[in-house]
Every structure is written in C-alpha cells, then in structure tokens.
Amino acid sequence: MVDIDSDFLCALAREAGSHALDMAENLHAELKPDQTFVTRVDREIERFLYEQLKNRYPHFAFLGEETGWHGSTDGPLWAVDPIDGTTNMVYNIPIWGVSIALLLDGEPVAGVFYIPRLDELFYAQLGQGSYCNGIRLHSPDRTVLHLEDTIGFTSAAAKNLRTKALHGRIRCLGSIAADIAYVGRGSLACLVGWSEGAYDMAAALLVAKEAGCVARYFSGQPVELKPLLTQGKTREPFIIAPPNTYELVRAELAIDNLQDSKEV
DSSP states (O other): OOOOOHHHHHHHHHHHHHHHHHHOTTOOOEEOTTSOEEOHHHHHHHHHHHHHHHHHSTTSEEEETTTEEESOSSSOEEEEEEEETHHHHHTTOSOOEEEEEEEETTEEEEEEEEETTTTEEEEEETTSOEEETTEEOOOOOOSSOOTTOEEEEOHHHHHHSOOTTOOSEEEOOSOHHHHHHHHHHTSSSEEEEOSOBHHHHHHHHHHHHHTTOEEEETTSOBOOHHHHHHHOBOSSOEEEEOHHHHHHHHHHHHHHHGGGOOOO
C-alpha cells in the first residue's frame, strides 16, 4: 500500500475545479472522433493535473481521458477524468466535475471527485470510509423499491434498457462520477450503467464502495476496473447500489432485459 496525502489530493481537485470554473464561460466545444465533446478546459485541466501529480509522485503512471497513458504499465496509476460531464459543462448544467483516482493492480485505493459549481467534494480511501465535504457517507439499503426512490441511469443504459417494470423515478444526471457518488451519499438509490470507462468511474466507485455499495453486472459478476484499462469500456449493463438494493433492481430489470444485454 502506498502512502497518499489525502489533504493534497483534495486540495488539488479543488484547485483544478476552480481553474475550470474560471475557463468555463464562453466555451467552444469540439467533437472528438467518437463524436463526444472536448473543450480547452478538458485539455488544460488534464495537463495541470498531470504536472501536479507527476511532481508530487514522480514514479506513478498516469491515465487521462484526453491524453491517454503516460509511464509504466506496472505499479501505481493515476486514473483521471479532468471534466466528467463535459456536455453538462458546455450547456451550463452544473453537474460536472474533476475526478482523480489512484489505482493499484487496477483497482482504486484513493479517489476524489469535486463538483465545483455545487462545491461538493467526495473523497474515499480504501478501508477508511468515504466522505462528502467532511461528512461520513453511508448508502442506505432497501428491502423494497418505492415509486419515489430515485434510480440513476447513464445515457447508454437509459437508451438500451427497457425500464417499464422498474419501480422508482429515473434520473440521468449526465456525469457518471456524480451518479455513482450520489449513490454513495444516498441521493440516488442506485445507478444503472453501460459502456463506461475506468477513468470515468474509478474515484466515485471507491466512494460508493466505502459507503457500503457493491458494483456488479447483471450476471452477478463484480465490476472490475483492471480489464477496462485495456478493453476500454464496460460491455454489459451493471448496477451500483447497496447489496439488497442491487438484487431488487436487478430482478425488476431482468424481467425485460436479461436475455437482451448485448454489447453496445
């Protein structure tokens, strides 16, 4: 286990978020080859984070959404999404943020996700719990799903899964990191996702797990980040939720979807 300065990591996320806010007015968005948005903010925040992390932890590798992998393929790895929720940022929707996670052997051991427009900072360290603005998180489990339970979906999951049998209010926030962090806080009962990458999820996934959640595919197999470092994105739908809530949501979605869960 490596020694990580949590105060440094949280301060770095806040500083990056502050820089992003300063640049977020009058944005010009470009399209990447996959037809998703990228902006000057994404590129400059990633460069800033790379430089700061390299200076503090010179022997750690770095994986960023915009610039890819830097450094060794063995040992500690920073997985960074400089702006998770770029489309929200472009259209002035406040749910977007800076995501930084440290991975050992492909799994997160420390992570921070900061939403600057809401001033919400989520932090977790393996075995030490997760927090939002210093308040310890615990995600409440459920024995039944209620009509007023908030069920998070990513865009790909919302577009490709049939939800008629599912109890609850569906929410699609536009930032997978915010979705998962909000499950950890209990703002969402669960998150149903599909086609997501390691750098998008790593920090918030640790937040949710340290708050008592599991992350599993519909098949029941755990969502592991290490394979995603090479394969790119999840190839089947998954659920992040407290254990019993996972079973409830899986059972309701399986009525219409389990036989049709193909790669998107």
